[in-house]
Amino acid sequence: MQRYTHYIDGARSEPASQTWLSSDNPFTGAPWAEIARGNAADVEGAVAAAHRAFTTGAWPALSASARGQLLVRLADRIAEHAPRLAEIEVRDNGKLFAEMHAQLQYVPQWYRYYGGLADKIQGDVIPLDKKGYFNFTRREPLGVVAIITPWNSPLMLLAWKLAPALAAGCTVVIKPSEFTSASTLELVELLADVGFPNGVVNVVTGLGAEVGSPLVGHELVRKVTFTGSDATGRRINEQAARDFKHVALELGGKSPNIIFDDANLDDAVNGAVSGIFAATGQTCIAGSRLLVQAGVHDEVVKRVVELAKMARMGNPMDAGTQVGPITTRPQFEKVLEYISIASGEGAELALGGQAAKRPECGDGWFVEPTIFTGVDNGMRIAQEEVFGPVLSVIRFETEDEAVEIANDVRYGLGAGVWTRDIGRAFRMSERIQAGTVWVNTYRAVSYLSPFGGYKDSGLGRENGIDAIQEYLQTKSVWINTGAATGNPFVLK
Numbered sequence: 001m002q003r004y005t006h007y008i009d010g011a012r013s014e015p016a017s018q019t020w021l022s023s024d025n026p027f028t029g030a031p032w033a034e035i036a037r038g039n040a041a042d043v044e045g046a047v048a049a050a051h052r053a054f055t056t057g058a059w060p061a062l063s064a065s066a067r068g069q070l071l072v073r074l075a076d077r078i079a080e081h082a083p084r085l086a087e088i089e090v091r092d093n094g095k096l097f098a099e100m101h102a103q104l105q106y107v108p109q110w111y112r113y114y115g116g117l118a119d120k121i122q123g124d125v126i127p128l129d130k131k132g133y134f135n136f137t138r139r140e141p142l143g144v145v146a147i148i149t150p151w152n153s154p155l156m157l158l159a160w161k162l163a164p165a166l167a168a169g170c171t172v173v174i175k176p177s178e179f180t181s182a183s184t185l186e187l188v189e190l191l192a193d194v195g196f197p198n199g200v201v202n203v204v205t206g207l208g209a210e211v212g213s214p215l216v217g218h219e220l221v222r223k224v225t226f227t228g229s230d231a232t233g234r235r236i237n238e239q240a241a242r243d244f245k246h247v248a249l250e251l252g253g254k255s256p257n258i259i260f261d262d263a264n265l266d267d268a269v270n271g272a273v274s275g276i277f278a279a280t281g282q283t284c285i286a287g288s289r290l291l292v293q294a295g296v297h298d299e300v301v302k303r304v305v306e307l308a309k310m311a312r313m314g315n316p317m318d319a320g321t322q323v324g325p326i327t328t329r330p331q332f333e334k335v336l337e338y339i340s341i342a343s344g345e346g347a348e349l350a351l352g353g354q355a356a357k358r359p360e361c362g363d364g365w366f367v368e369p370t371i372f373t374g375v376d377n378g379m380r381i382a383q384e385e386v387f388g389p390v391l392s393v394i395r396f397e398t399e400d401e402a403v404e405i406a407n408d409v410r411y412g413l414g415a416g417v418w419t420r421d422i423g424r425a426f427r428m429s430e431r432i433q434a435g436t437v438w439v440n441t442y443r444a445v446s447y448l449s450p451f452g453g454y455k456d457s458g459l460g461r462e463n464g465i466d467a468i469q470e471y472l473q474t475k476s477v478w479i480n481t482g483a484a485t486g487n488p489f490v491l492k
């Protein structure tokens with residue numbers, strides 16, 4: 001069995017506790033690797049290394065262009081290793097090789113884009129309203145950044161944070177999910193090859209309470225950027241607030257995917273299925289509430305059920321597989337629990353509703369694609385994030401009603417709108433409270449386009465040109481070019 005240590009100050013580092021956690025393969029249900037079980041002592045070592053690298057040595061001395069070049073070189077190395085890294089992710093999280101490989105081929109773009117932005121960080125000269133002063137701004141890196149990631153798309157979600165953090169000149173300590181740490185540890189091995197100084201990127205693995213919490217609370221950490229559940233996000237936000245740390249949170253969702261009577265139904269049905277059954281529903285942007293206008297409701301339900309029924313389940317490494325296992329056993333149990341909650345609430349089961357017993361699923365943690373109809377938006381199945389292949393279908397009559405239902409949830413991450421009416425497309429994109437609205441498509445992301453949540457779905461934005469600002473702080477510099485010093489007791 002493979003054993004992974006922490007990665008601190010450019011070297012592999014055994015855990016202070018000398019204890020290990022097992023990393024399990026969701027397709028077989030069996031462990032395939034061990035990862036270091038970190039604690040506060042390991043966090044201390046990693047933060048100290050990151051702080052040293054931020055304040056002394058080669059990293060702060062690098063020009064911004066040279067820093068950007070390192071990121072571009074890293075992008076090339078990731079591209080070379082994409083199939084291997086994707087395979088490791090599949091072994092850890094059970095998502096389809098096809099999906100993880102496509103993600104890994106796209107991930108280098110984040111490093112290229114933010115590498116290109118590194119030497120475009122500029123201050124301003126301020127046109128002051130006072131004579132005798134010259135005032136300009138500097139955009140300076142925040143310092144040591146803690147990056148905490150979840151298990152569903154480890155390297156892609158890491159790229160959204162790591163690329164802009166490094167481009168800004170910060171140093172980092174990464175705490176990957178205890179369920180899927182291997183790919184992050186493999187990725188950081190590539191950093192030294194391309195010439196990143198030691199200590200710029202560090203990884204400490206282990207549990208949230210034992211590694212995540214001491215990391216968030218460490219006095220030398222200036223920013224925490226987190227992707228995960230809203231429950232953990234709330235805890236992190238509260239803890240970080242004590243030391244006035246900067247915080248960015250990408251949390252969960254209960255995204256509405258809304259089909260109007262005038263939609264192209266072939267596309268809409270495809271979009272509905274892709275919104276909830278792709279990635280086995282384990283994506284923050286899952287379109288888990290399907291809102292369907294009354295005129296096409298029955299037809300859409302029939303077609304979505306037919307398409308979902310045909311989804312091929314099985315080994316996520318096989319090219320023909322469409323729905324893989326649930327990543328972790330606790331998550332598998334949580335999904336089944338939500339199915340029974342929905343049935344108890346009176347939702348009507350139209351498909352699935354149980355663990356998959358198909359021979360091709362072996363001992364893996366598979367749940368049948370599940371569809372509930374007759375869902376009322378007040379039910380728990382419509383309000384709480386399941387993070388699995390469970391779709392709630394809600395009927396509506398009018399555009400106003402669709403907006404009301406769509407927004408009547410505490411989350412606001414994504415939303416889909418299916419219509420051929422251009423006016424309605426604009427109206428809906430304005431009225432829906434979500435960080436992303438897709439019209440006649442679903443689950444599209446890019447390094448160029450801002451991503452983040454409204455309401456309980458998070459704080460801050462990732463991706464796009466502004467995301468680099470999240471790792472910078474502004475300094476205002478005043479130079480006296482000849483103003484009289486004047487009365488010392490009066491504001492200048």
Ligand code: NAD
Nearest residue numbers: 149150151176177208212213228229232250251252253284
């Ligand atoms: P989680 O909140 O359980 O864990 C996320 C990370 O936080 C893990 O690394 C975990 O070890 C760590 N953690 C746990 N407790 C901590 C603590 N007290 N202090 C610091 N760190 C702690 O989430 P998960 O189950 O791994 O991921 C699934 C969730 O992530 C879903 O809710 C999903 O919607 C969300 N998600 C959001 C996005 C987004 O961009 N908005 C993307 C993917 C996933």
